[in-house]
Amino acid sequence: MRSVITAWSAISPFGFGAGTFRTGLRTGVPAPVVPSPAGSVRLVPDFDARAVLGKKGTRSMDRVTALAVAAVGELAGPPDTAGTPARRPAPGLVLGTTGSVQSTMDFTRSSLDGDRPFYVDPARFPNTVMNCAAGLSAIRHGLKGPNATVAGGRAAGLLALNYARRLQAGGRAGTLFCGGAEEYSDARARLYHHSRGGPDGTVLGEGAAVLRLEPAGSAAAERDGLAEVVALEFGVFEDAEEIPATLLGCLRRALERAGARPGDIALVAPGETAGPEQAALTSLFGRASPARVDCTGLIGDAAAAAAAFQVLAVLVRAEDDPALAGSLALVTAVDHDGTVGCALLRPYPAR
Template identity: 45%
Template sequence: MSASLATGADPDTLVVSGWSAASPYGLGAQAFADGVRGDLDAVRGADGDADLGPYERAGRLPGFDARAVLGRKGTRAMDRATALAVTTAGLLLEEAGPGLAQDSPEAVGMVLGTGHGSVQSIMDFTRDSLTGEKPFHVDPALFPNTVMNRAAGQSAIWHTLRGPNTTVAGGAPTGLLALNYAARLLRQGHCEAVLCGAVEEFSAERAWLEYRARTGGPHQQPAGPLGEGCALFLLEPLGRARTHGRTPLASLLGTRFIAFNDQERARGAVVRAATEALKEADVRPDEVGLLVPSDCGGPLGGREDAALADLFGEHRPPRLRLRRLIGDSGAAAASFQLAAALTAGGDGTPVLVTSVDPDGQTGAVVLRTGTP
């Protein structure tokens, strides 16, 4: 009898069997976990010649240099977002054990979320085409950095992942969308395992765009400090994880995404997304042991908090608020929330992760941490 059958767990249950991160706490899952458990503030002032744009502080990955981490070959023209993704994928593959990608590279896919790709690369390349003697006097080696799927494609090439390769962009819930997309790939039999998550780089260009959008747009948000980084997860069926000697860290139980066309409707959208995700997971609200909201602040954050209060009533599970520690990491925010859930959730604890974006998207994911 297999180990899965012996424990009564369905071998087709999708589980997170590994993860890693490049965060303002440093490289690796352990650095992130230590920072979250210690409630450490990773948002710092500018160091050296760093340009933080309109902000005085930011949650930047300290001392990160692509050439120092990845070597000189292939990194001369690599943008920061791609370097963060390639590095994080390497850390995760190393943790997952030898053979994950090498033995059957076609069986391993990648789903990577992003905001716009590398904002700095897009703006630098455009500026060169406008200020150069002729519009085509640009460095062709830099052009690949301007397309949204650069980080996902380069990560797959660098680490020989030949399964499905997808880039997802959906605002703050992007990391949750990437996880859901990865689950669909697995359930439809397109691959056997997926690296999924999201990446966001910090740059002065992104800082100014975010600042102007927050303070001058129709959906004004608190102009708090920005963050950056990448968090990736290995998602695969329980049976496969055990066959390869990997201990499941959490089971994926339910997901739901709802759109709203007016921020006044955000509260109801969050309630609906969370309620339907919990129903799919067969988890009652009073069973949830940890909440990890997007904590975006301002009126929208207030509506998210009110929605969770509506849903849980007198049951008040602890809330892990991550943004105050690492800054607003944009498209990578929800992936860091998932990583925090794995870090802080107790064994067997149902965890609800929610995210809401001012452009009208909300998502909810239910995990059960620990071994099924």
């Protein structure tokens, strides 16, 4: 069984909501940068959890959780207090994120700095758990179906999409919301730069991108379908030198699974436009490179939300170019901690 994307939401450095993401992507002007102790970054402008979500339950909510809850809420709407009919599975959520590094460090520091190790704020402990954002999103929006959190760095959005697709293929879920969420923090910036030996010019970003996924053939998929998820493939590597070959293997397996050739791909949304990811794409396409959309260059490195934003970029481009309908679009992701992945999507004609 294949899955179909029927709707999406975005909270990005362009602003709040799908409309601002569309406008930012179409104009091609990078989101504004703001100074931080770690250098220039691209933040979601004027985002305040209490202003967006209300005062109830947000006193101790960290930024990544608030971004996820707000983005899911854009699609899920108010909770279904009447309950879901037994014949239809309850909607669920699969979120790609590693949680909040800042929350984990702050909680640990409070234990070390306090008069006693146990003199900590228990209300802030949930923020240190990776599945906090997905759990609170489900609670606030009444999503009683499967709830999962998938880590994977820049590939997390694709890993979440694959997890959701497998749930639907196994008959364990109907409607699913899936995507990725990431916050900017000084702690995240320090870890990023130290892991690479120092600042490398990368502009960090943040945000949340969420898709609504329906099983192919369902009434919702037939009525609201935007794109079909055709194939996803993943690989792992140990050394950076292995990235081009590992990613190229993923690309070829995805094409084989789709029964397609490189020439059938009309659009590529890469995670990086240079380096080993580009080398793999050059090996696949040669000189006949398809059109490209650079999401990272516009909103910054959104880490766990990056691949989900790349999927949204494909959907926006398909809205603007009817010629993409029926063709294949490729999304690639490389996380330098050892994971690569790719997705083949087939946009539907505009309705």
